[in-house]
Amino acid sequence: MRTVVIRKVTNATITILIILVANFVLFRLLPGDPAINFLRSGGAHSTNPDLVARQREIFGLTDPPLVQLGKYIVNTFTGNWGYSFFQGDRLVTDILAQKAVWTIVLVGTSTIITIWIGIIIGAAAAWRRGKAFDVASLGFGFFFYAMPTYWLGIVLIIIFQRGIGIIPILPAEHTLPIPGDQDYPIGHLPTVFDILVGGFQHWILPALTLTLVQLAGISLIMRNSLIDVLTEDYVVTARAKGLSDRMVLKRHAMPNARLPMVTLIALNLGFILGGAIQVESIFSYDGLGDLTVTAVLDKDFPVMQGLFLLIAISVVVANLISDFVYAWLDPRIRLE
Amino acid sequence: MAHEDASSPIRREKDASQESLLRVRLASAWNRFRRLASVFRESHLGMIGLFILLVFTFMAVSAPFLTATGLLRNPDAPLCGSDFHVCPPDLTGEMDYAAPNGYVWLGTDQLGRDLFSRLWWGTQNTILIGFMASVVSMGLGTFVGMVSGYYGGWADEVLMRIVDFFLVLPTLVLALLLMGLFGRTAGLVEYILIIGVTLWASTARLVRSQVLSLKQRQFIERARAIGAGKTRIVWHHIFPNAFSLVFAEAILTIAVAILTEAFLSFIGFPPPGAQTWGVMIEFAWLYSAIQHGLVWWIIAPGLAIVAVVLGFTLLGYALDEIFNPRLRRR
Numbered sequence: 001m002r003t004v005v006i007r008k009v010t011n012a013t014i015t016i017l018i019i020l021v022a023n024f025v026l027f028r029l030l031p032g033d034p035a036i037n038f039l040r041s042g043g044a045h046s047t048n049p050d051l052v053a054r055q056r057e058i059f060g061l062t063d064p065p066l067v068q069l070g071k072y073i074v075n076t077f078t079g080n081w082g083y084s085f086f087q088g089d090r091l092v093t094d095i096l097a098q099k100a101v102w103t104i105v106l107v108g109t110s111t112i113i114t115i116w117i118g119i120i121i122g123a124a125a126a127w128r129r130g131k132a133f134d135v136a137s138l139g140f141g142f143f144f145y146a147m148p149t150y151w152l153g154i155v156l157i158i159i160f161q162r163g164i165g166i167i168p169i170l171p172a173e174h175t176l177p178i179p180g181d182q183d184y185p186i187g188h189l190p191t192v193f194d195i196l197v198g199g200f201q202h203w204i205l206p207a208l209t210l211t212l213v214q215l216a217g218i219s220l221i222m223r224n225s226l227i228d229v230l231t232e233d234y235v236v237t238a239r240a241k242g243l244s245d246r247m248v249l250k251r252h253a254m255p256n257a258r259l260p261m262v263t264l265i266a267l268n269l270g271f272i273l274g275g276a277i278q279v280e281s282i283f284s285y286d287g288l289g290d291l292t293v294t295a296v297l298d299k300d301f302p303v304m305q306g307l308f309l310l311i312a313i314s315v316v317v318a319n320l321i322s323d324f325v326y327a328w329l330d331p332r333i334r335l336e
Numbered sequence: 337m338a339h340e341d342a343s344s345p346i347r348r349e350k351d352a353s354q355e356s357l358l359r360v361r362l363a364s365a366w367n368r369f370r371r372l373a374s375v376f377r378e379s380h381l382g383m384i385g386l387f388i389l390l391v392f393t394f395m396a397v398s399a400p401f402l403t404a405t406g407l408l409r410n411p412d413a414p415l416c417g418s419d420f421h422v423c424p425p426d427l428t429g430e431m432d433y434a435a436p437n438g439y440v441w442l443g444t445d446q447l448g449r450d451l452f453s454r455l456w457w458g459t460q461n462t463i464l465i466g467f468m469a470s471v472v473s474m475g476l477g478t479f480v481g482m483v484s485g486y487y488g489g490w491a492d493e494v495l496m497r498i499v500d501f502f503l504v505l506p507t508l509v510l511a512l513l514l515m516g517l518f519g520r521t522a523g524l525v526e527y528i529l530i531i532g533v534t535l536w537a538s539t540a541r542l543v544r545s546q547v548l549s550l551k552q553r554q555f556i557e558r559a560r561a562i563g564a565g566k567t568r569i570v571w572h573h574i575f576p577n578a579f580s581l582v583f584a585e586a587i588l589t590i591a592v593a594i595l596t597e598a599f600l601s602f603i604g605f606p607p608p609g610a611q612t613w614g615v616m617i618e619f620a621w622l623y624s625a626i627q628h629g630l631v632w633w634i635i636a637p638g639l640a641i642v643a644v645v646l647g648f649t650l651l652g653y654a655l656d657e658i659f660n661p662r663l664r665r666r
Contacts, residue, residue, distance in 0.1 A: 011497075011500070014497050014500075015497065015500050015501055015504060018497060018498065018500075018501045019501060019505075022501065026513070026514075026517060027517070029517070029518075030517055030518075031521060142646060142649065142650070143642065143646070145649070146591070146595075146641075146642045146643075146645035146646040146649060147638070147641075147642050147645075148595055148598045148599060148602070148614070148617075148638065148641055149599075150599070150602050150617075151598075151602075151617060151634070151638040151641070154617075154621065154626075154634055154638075155634075155635065155638065157626070158626060158631050158634070158635075162626060162631075269506075270504070270505065270506030270507070270509070271506065273506050273508075273509060274506045274507065274508030274509060274599075277508060277509070277512065277603075278508075278599060278602070278603075281603065292509070292512065293512075293603055293604075295516075296512055296513070296515070296516035296603070296604075297516075297603075297604055299516070304513065304516060308509065308513050311505075311506060311509050312504065312505055312509075315504050315505065315506065316504050319504065
């Protein structure tokens with residue numbers, strides 16, 4: 001057991017190191033001199049040789065590559081992730097921390113809702129295996145799986161805002177009311193009610209989109225997991241004891257069938273973040289996904305580098321944690 | 337024997353036996369195919385997938401002919417005037433944002449081009465880019481999986497850590513990053529390579545595990561005993577046996593590649609010089625299709641993506657179920 005833990009942690013560490021090296025190398029494969037690229041960006045079009053030479057020194061490009069790599073890794077771990085090229089020279093770590101809050105709110109809530117609904121649908125489908133409900137949920141699952149996430153977002157906009165008109169289209173300058181915000185609406189401080197309503201309006205459609213695209217995978221895994229559990233001997237025993245269907249399902253089958261959800265959340269994290277990029281960009285939701293798109297389009301390399309690192313490392317760590325949590329929850333599983 | 341030629345009895349006999357060997361091989365291949373086809377026909381979902389793909393293949397192939405016969409408009413030419421003739425160059429944009437009617441079924445776009453024809457023409461590029469990206473990723477995945485599985489040792493260890501790296505990264509994030517770095521200068525080939533490079537890791541894992549199990553089989557032992565070299569064993573004995581699995585995986589990957597392309601097109605990295613459904617949705621969003629009331633400009637290409645991805649996914653799963661012994665129904 002102990003050696004297994006060490007090996008898992010070692011492997012994850014190696015993967016993180018590869019990510020660091022890749023992040024270092026990729027951004028140095030870019031065509032052109034980074035100093036010149038930087039000086040050309042943001043409106044200044046200077047290629048004065050003195051300026052370029054000074055910028056190269058500031059960027060540390062005069063060091064040999066291996067020293068640069070060493071510095072990069074040290075800086076990464078000491079929290080010095082550089083400054084944004086565009087957002088008024090703000091620290092990359094500051095920007096990431098600010099945006100991450102909103103993404104965690106969106107992704108977290110929609111994932112919790114998805115798992116809750118997915119477990120119910122999956123269980124219902126497994127219980128009625130091969131019946132109409134099972135087939136229908138499978139069909140819907142495939143349908144939403146095959147959809148580009150951003151397109152689903154647009155369709156929801158068409159349906160809810162244009163068609164039914166339940167959810168208002170917020171004007172471009174409308175921002176989420178923050179407690180103490182002087183400008184909202186001019187002269188009034190937002191009340192708690194305003195904040196909740198405003199937050200809900202910003203949150204509901206992005207969350208609905210993310211929920212719908214994730215639902216398919218989760219309910220399908222739940223269904224298959226429960227079907228496996230239902231064929232096990234102890235379930236037959238529970239039935240033979242004369243327990244009602246409800247009790248068999250609730251007390252005996254479901255607790256075990258729910259276990260794979262733990263791994264699934266970690267495995268899905270990458271997929272969800274991919275979805276969050278699309279959803280946030282469609283709905284102009286001020287999180288990491290929207291930031292990714294603007295950073296890539298603006299060629300804001302320090303922010304791109306920071307985002308990539310943050311996303312990659314969080315996925316690796318989530319996978320590692322889920323392995324251990326799963327083994328801890330289910331003693332039958334031996335880590336190997 | 338100085339005058340031995342093709343007509344000599346010995347040579348003729350050899351030819352005949354080779355010919356019959358070929359015939360036997362063809363016959364056995366045909367039988368194998370028929371057996372698989374009969375298994376496949378029992379998979380309803382697989383048949384639905386195949387049907388969907390046949391429809392789209394027809395759309396892809398027929399586009400030039402239908403345009404030549406006048407059933408489709410030229411997708412790149414603006415339409416003009418109340419009778420919708422092709423516009424003379426100085427009158428561009430006469431019939432822009434036309435609502436759907438009996439003549440232009442989905443309406444026209446911001447330049448007055450027929451959206452239905454553009455949708456029909458988009459089939460080719462969308463499927464082709466997905467297909468090529470899948471080929472790239474299968475090539476890379478198969479190669480890495482073979483080397484890693486058969487040679488083992490430190491090569492395996494290094495390759496698997498790299499595979500882990502690609503597996504763990506969110507595909508779309510990696511694709512977006514690579515596009516952001518290299519996409520501006522990329523041609524269509526590089527564009528396809530970038531998509532392919534983000535999708536190969538799971539194939540490498542699959543092929544590796546298949547190779548590891550094949551390696552233990554007796555026929556490989558026999559080949560080695562006869563004196564076959566490593567390279568020959570890998571490509572002549574192991575590869576053909578792993579191929580059917582890779583084939584099913586390739587079909588599934590086309591679906592993912594199409595979704596990736598649609599994502600990249602929308603974010604701002606359309607495939608250079610190719611009109612796809614993803615590009616169509618991007619244009620619709622960019623030129624405010626919803627505000628102009630042209631919702632089908634967005635909905636139709638999206639539904640087309642859903643259908644084609646569904647087609648490839650259903651077909652891929654059906655094939656996987658046939659080829660992959662672990663999934664075969666008990």
